[in-house]
Amino acid sequence: MQVIKKINNNFAICVDGEGNELIAFGKGIGFPKVPYEIEDLSVINRTFYDIDQKYLELLNELPEKVFHFTVKFIDIAKNELDYELNPNLVLTMADHINFCIQRAKKNIYVQMPLIYEIENTFPKEAKLGKYAVKQMERRFAVRLNQNEASGIAMNLVNARYNTKSQKDEVDKLEMEYDDILEDTISIVENEIGILIERDSFNFARYTSHLMYLLKRIANHQTLDSDNGIMYQSMREEFPEIAACVDLFDQYFRRKCKIKLSDEEKLYLILHINRICVREGL
Known part of the structure; x- marks a missing residue:
């Protein structure tokens, strides 16, 4: 795998053996001078394909802990939902989750659609939204309004991958x-x-x-x-x-x-x- 552009110290734009461009995460992969070849692929913890370039700047703004939390949540969502999710969701959802956490820490409340209303229309997504809120409270030691689950649910709905x-x-x-x-x-x-x-x-x-x-x-x-x-x-x-x-x-x-x-x-x-x-x- 060849690293062709540094995003930050731990994220880089790479090209795989098939010539496909991707985003790779690995501790320190952005340190060496680019371009260079990664011989030991075990240093790569995660890869992301088909990410729109306009979202890459978020990788420099998002706390790594929030990003990894979101990646695991999206993995769960993919297993629960019967449709494909837009690959950009991992970044847009991480941005949404980070904003939720920051608002909670500053005691800023933003009115969201009521989660019970979302449940009637999108029950699977609402269930995932409520799960995410519960896990965010535990992982980031914040108190969230339970209607924040509706925002997360609708992020999933809107990320449904269309033809x-x-x-x-x-x-x-x-x-x-x-x-x-x-x-x-x-x-x-x-x-x-x-x-x-x-x-x-x-x-x-x-x-x-x-x-x-x-x-x-x-x-x-x-x-x-x-x-x-x-x-x-x-x-x-x-x-x-x-x-x-x-x-x-x-x-x-x-x-x-x-x-x-x-x-x-x-x-x-x-x-x-x-x-x-x-x-x-």
């Missing part, structure tokens, strides 16, 4: 996200006759849910469960909101060529109801 055609579809929908957000909110405002507070926490939760919905659409996934009775109950309890969601369904059929499942509509009713509730009234 090129799927990625193009995701990119297209994300570019249209602002328009879709405003279109759906306009439906609510017009039908119910209220002005939605766009700086409220419940509105932020709705925007996150909508983004996850668009990603599921792009990946040809849908929520579908046995919540039919609850869906009918919610329609009866909030008929005006349910009518708005029916218009959402028509909108998505026209714009995205998909039909929302009852499960998707149930969660939309819940979120829209929250953003329509005026505090203090």
Whole structure:
């Protein structure tokens, strides 16, 4: 294996015997003058392929202890999830975890989506997120809000490795996200006759849910469960909101060529109801 560029004392860009570029970790491999050949491969503790160059600077910013914790966590996630993860996740997740730890040490709280909401949509990822939070508290001696698990879970969801055609579809929908957000909110405002507070926490939760919905659409996934009775109950309890969601369904059929499942509509009713509730009234 040939070292072609130093990142820091323990990380370097290398080329393997097949001519493939990779990132290698090993104590002191960045010390010698490059390029040079590593004769004893036992000095290499770990290799990482297909890492985007734009993320390499993170290796100079991340504490090594956090990086290694993240590597082991990603290994566990790969065994638990039934899809391939983007190779850049090891660095982006380490950056996210490091930020969580630093915030906790400074007693800075950032509002995150509620983990129980993520559990309904992404149960495996939520389980991994809760596991990571528990291990972070033990390993780094910090106290974390349990909703930090949702941020870790969504990092896993968003790192699902897509084919090129799927990625193009995701990119297209994300570019249209602002328009879709405003279109759906306009439906609510017009039908119910209220002005939605766009700086409220419940509105932020709705925007996150909508983004996850668009990603599921792009990946040809849908929520579908046995919540039919609850869906009918919610329609009866909030008929005006349910009518708005029916218009959402028509909108998505026209714009995205998909039909929302009852499960998707149930969660939309819940979120829209929250953003329509005026505090203090």
